Amino acid sequence: MIRSKRGFTLMELLLVVAILAIVAAAAAPSFFGGAADAMNEARKSAFMSNYNSLLSAGNIYLANKQAAGTAGAANAATVFADLKDKYVPLNTFTAKGKTGTTKYFAIDINEVTIAGTNKTYKVDIYLGDAAGTKDAGATAITDPEATWASF
Numbered sequence: 001m002i003r004s005k006r007g008f009t010l011m012e013l014l015l016v017v018a019i020l021a022i023v024a025a026a027a028a029p030s031f032f033g034g035a036a037d038a039m040n041e042a043r044k045s046a047f048m049s050n051y052n053s054l055l056s057a058g059n060i061y062l063a064n065k066q067a068a069g070t071a072g073a074a075n076a077a078t079v080f081a082d083l084k085d086k087y088v089p090l091n092t093f094t095a096k097g098k099t100g101t102t103k104y105f106a107i108d109i110n111e112v113t114i115a116g117t118n119k120t121y122k123v124d125i126y127l128g129d130a131a132g133t134k135d136a137g138a139t140a141i142t143d144p145e146a147t148w149a150s151f
Contacts, residue, residue, distance in 0.1 A: 080132025
């Protein structure tokens with residue numbers, strides 16, 4: 001009986017098919033929705049990180065102003081000009097929503113209470129435009145996760 005040396009054995013073919021099946025099973029989530037979920041989580045993380053960074057920067061800015069004796073209510077354009085590149089980089093003001101829509105954060109310093117001659121101020125963050133001005137009719141963000149999911 002003459003045996004041919006051409007071709008693959010059945011075991012070699014089964015081994016290749018098994019390896020391809022394992023690779024396909026590992027890669028399938030990224031092809032069937034895993035990448036979109038990962039992108040959404042990345043957007044959400046960036047939104048929350050930028051929100052928290054700006055809230056911290058706004059509070060540090062307010063504390064510095066209070067220490068210098070110059071604290072007072074300030075509109076978003078003034079706070080934006082003072083914060084950008086001094087306290088936080090400009091890209092920190094960017095906010096991408098769940099759908100990928102890009103908006104920007106705006107910060108106001110608002111007077112909260114007046115007790116005698118003492119004034120108390122609060123940092124509020126809004127959605128706004130690239131110049132740091134809040135959107136018309138915008139309300140302060142109290143639930144950043146819900147705000148992220150809304151646009």
